[in-house]
Amino acid sequence: MTVHKKEEIDLQDIKKMLLDQGYITDDSVAMSVYLSLRLNKPLLIEGPAGVGKTEIAKVMARALETDLIRLQCYEGLDATHALYEWNYQRQLLHLKMTEQSEQSIEEKEQTIFSDAFLMKRPLLQAITHHQKPVLLIDEIDRSDEEFESFLLEVLSDWQITIPETGTIKASHIPQVILTGNRTRELSDALRRRCMYLYIGYPDFEKEWMIVKTKLPGIESRLAEQITRFVQELRAMKLEKSPGIAETLDWAAALSALHIEYLDKAIIEQTLGLVIKDWKDTRQVQLSLSELMEKTGITSKLP
């Protein structure tokens, strides 16, 4: 059924689906998503924070009409958190409760090492899912190298061995998306196993479109000013450049306050929505007049 559906999807469908989700982007993104679906290759997406890497997984899940299973990576993440764990507390309680029963040790063992006592973590969930799921492995660069090599193994074999019960082979090979912020260099082996996509900050037109699509009620002029201003901020080489999420937050806030255009006072008061680092804040405040001149925002005289 799923396979049949997949056959029908072509590049235009992907473009349309991305658009329907309010995801405005360029053709290279659509092509990568499309080929990753068609060739069933994992897609590795890198780019700065807040440009919508995770969104792609959601779009894919919708394209395949399936579930999204997410594995959030962090430093120290290991196989037990990603794969499975036995529910020890339940096992112990169960043994305690059946202490008086006539069951033999073998029978008891069989009971406590059964599915009911197995806590499935995302990777095992993805492998045993009833249909082909989308598996999002978020921020893979935050996990350590050991986990990366473990993941490589899973991604190539698609089977997991649980010593107590045996080997589980994937019934449907999941559609995998990995994202990274480039906080750590990923291994070449992982790169070679995946298709690669880099998503950078959008240019002015694209970002303006995004703001207007996500916030249909916004004043056109305000949207333009906000976008221009954020674009200039990104050119400043700050510690933490604002992402699209910040632009949208800012636009939503100003729109909710019924502000029609930017001026110096408003920017100063609401800068915290866009700039989230004190050094950056200071730098922006110092060059605010220059920034406003560049973006064509006239400072209103009192």
Next chain:
Amino acid sequence: MISRQTSLAKNIILFCRFLRTKGYAIGPPEENLLLLALAEINIGSKQEYQLAMRATLCKSQKELEQFDDLFRQFWKELDKAVDAKEKQVPEKKQEKPKPGPDASFRALQTWLHGNRNKDTEETATFSTRENLARKDFSNIPDDELYSLQQYLRTIARKLSVKANRRHEPSGKTRQPDLRRTLRKNLRRGGELLDIVYRRPKKNRMKLVILCDASRSMELYTAFLLQFLYAFQQVFNRVETFVFSTGLKRITSQLKQQEFSDTKKILGTEKLGWSGGTRIGACLADFVREYADNLLDKKTIVIILSDGWDTGDPHEIAGALSAIHNKSKKIIWLNPLAGHSGYQPDTAGMQAALPYIDVLAAAHNADSLKKLGNWL
């Protein structure tokens, strides 16, 4: 027009080969994937064709950025190659051009090779101080070189064993911590509900090596690299850069080759070996390009340089303070420090001193032996 004369698959393989000369890691699996991908798209659209190639062949941001240019360059040359063949014909005779793809391929192939040389010439003119003179190791006798190598390898092996024991890695990642488990469960009447685990502490140190490759330093650089790579299994990761007038990452080259080739790598890399060294600028380059990705609090940075800098000492200070903040430790190896009466009084060294954790000599095998203590 091209497709009529040469097969598409052949052109694609040729293009892959071209990308490989530009440093793209493309092997048969990638070529295969690309051909599969092309079956999925509308091949008549040049845009889709280019996008599909981009999506399947690029594996990093840098490769993505360069791709469009390379693509244009290649297909333009392919057109030219076809044209060239047609133009040659009237010179020969009034015969009709024979539709053999060989001529165009040959033209393309010579361009592939020819262009590679041209590229390096272009970069050579980029800096006036860059000097492409082939490096010469002949000033040490070969027999001595060999015994020194042997000795270095012995020291390195000893040190690596020592370091391994200190950190006690273990194959088992999950062992119950009995003491903590009992203590934690006492409050529940001694029934073991929560099991506390421990795992062996791992040595997760990483190493970034920045080597001065100017003429005065080349010998020291070669030996230090050999020494450090001999015990690289102790480290989680070793990254190596060389610099003189520019910065260059040579990690992957070193991984692939034996030390005898390391000399070749250092000798043939076109960095302008004998030009003046711009330590500050190169370190600043490192901070800008790599520091975020490669440095963390588990990383030791080793800089090997004599501190003779032709640039601005403030630049050294700025870059080193950034590296210092991000890494565990900076070890500066200065071969001159091995001579008695050495004072770090060059402007570059003076600027660097506040940020260095260890300043040591690295002029002979004995001083390298000491290096193990600081790692």
